Amino acid sequence: MFSPCLRGFPPGAPVSSHKSKDMQFSGSERDQHKRISSRSNPGFLERLSDTAGGMVVGVALFFLSFYILFTNEGRALRTAASLDEGLSQVVSLDPSSSLDYQYNNHLVHLSARLHTSQPLHDPNYRVVVQAVKLKRQVEMYQWVEYQESKDYQEGGETKTETTYTYNTEWKSELINSRNFDKEIGHTNPSAMAVESVTVVAPEVHVGPFILSKGLVEQINNFQTLSLKGFPPPDSSSFLTIDEDYFYHTPYPRKPEVGDVRVSFSYAGLSGEGSYPGPAQTVSVVAKQRGENLTPFKTKSGDILEILYPQELSAEEMFEKEQQHNAMKTWALRAAGWALMFLGISLTTRIVHTLVDWIPIFRDLVFLGLKLFALCVSCSLSLFTIAVGWLFYRPLVAAALGAIAALPLLIARSRVPAKKHQ
Structure with a gap:
């Protein structure tokens, strides 16, 4: 235990070489x-090397997102089932x-x-x-x-x-x-x-x-x-x-x-x-x-x-727990998607590095890569969630899988068949 009278700094004893004032940021030379x-601007090979390092991090984040999304669905379903079981027995x-x-x-x-x-x-x-x-x-x-x-x-x-x-x-x-x-x-x-x-x-x-x-x-x-x-x-x-x-x-x-x-x-x-x-x-x-x-x-x-x-009441408590479970599930889904989007962006950044010395190509490629990362991360996130639901609710899993494939089907429909070219 401590005692206030054993103060490490009694009145009059300095604890700092500077006596301060309770001030806002002043912009003076003292504060x-x-x-x-x-640093010199990095050359092409140096930028390429940095991008390669980012690709490694991107691949790690990409696979981590799969783990978070898949395990989150199993956790959410298990928790919901446990709460239903508890409500029936309490x-x-x-x-x-x-x-x-x-x-x-x-x-x-x-x-x-x-x-x-x-x-x-x-x-x-x-x-x-x-x-x-x-x-x-x-x-x-x-x-x-x-x-x-x-x-x-x-x-x-x-x-x-x-x-x-x-x-x-x-x-x-x-x-x-x-x-x-x-x-x-x-x-x-x-x-x-x-x-x-x-x-x-x-x-x-x-x-x-x-x-x-x-x-x-x-x-x-x-x-x-x-x-x-x-x-x-x-x-x-x-x-x-x-x-x-x-x-x-x-x-x-x-x-x-x-x-x-x-x-x-x-x-x-x-x-x-x-x-x-x-x-x-x-x-x-x-x-x-x-x-x-x-x-x-x-x-x-x-x-x-x-x-x-x-x-x-018991019913109100279990209802609150179900709400907390739903909020946690959606938060982890958002986190998993964000990690997947970041992972894909880091992995494909090397394409942007290859053309960043051409201004017009650089901007177009940057926009294209972001759209690519957005579409792929959304599709793969929904597909992973669908796999998590497959053994519990097959119809919901099928619906999510169809939504996940929608961007790919749209992209496929816009590509002309070779026989018509």
Whole structure:
């Protein structure tokens, strides 16, 4: 544990060679500078070599897209089947009744308030909350470097003008100023005096049951702990409260680089008291195993262990899970198509490199290659999805296969037969 009074930087002790101000990008010489680098334009063989390297990456992305698209369809169908199976077997329990063992090893559903036996506390800041989780978030006032580059041609060379801008901001991660282009005057401390941490209640109850670790992990609806009316820190702790932060500085409105501030948030209120609010009601679907709620494995192979931070019926919970499954399926489909399009574009880029010294051909070939990549990636993506559906819904797979072949049929119909030429 830590103690605020053991501050790594007491008042008056410098933590940086530069005293910063909370400023916006100013463009002054101190906070912004430019650097220009140049390189000779690559020759034809060098460009061809770079393109060949891109082809290797393109082929890898091309085959990766097939894997993502095909496995995604199987996952989506398996999850949908598992949810249907779970909905047909789930038993809704009365949370106010005592523990009933007749549904032992069955999939059960209940909605009840969270309960923990002991509050969570951080004695160093005198924060006490009865909740499932208590998070301490630490931020340090640090220098941040931003880069903006632009290329231009001059004297047969490609020149890159990079603008480096420095600003002071509150950051939760430690920024290494040694990697800055201009470290002098923009030095950050090498460590934080306080660390971020999340404390979790050892045992969480819902009604007469104890939640499994997997269910507890799903309680993540964190809310900021308000410090309004919070007792002021001791004068010897070097702490200041401003809004919802503990500041390790007596001047929170004029921070210096290296100053630290701490905020707290909680998830899953589980006490009977009024501060900071009543116990939260959650809805759970899991397997009853004695007094514990544990994962339920379906015949389809998926694990059902569901928790929502609100009161929902079993039907509403399974409907939400089906919606999440559909959203994930479409997101992975889009990702698979994008990887296939990028892979085809990188693989065919060598054609563009061969003619890029002829301006009119270069533009036409670039457009043609993009259209080619678009058509082929759409067709192959639909075909891969159709194969994934083949063993589950043959009619849907046939329809998708027909749509996938449509661009090829259109292209084929536009090519005149040799006997008519």
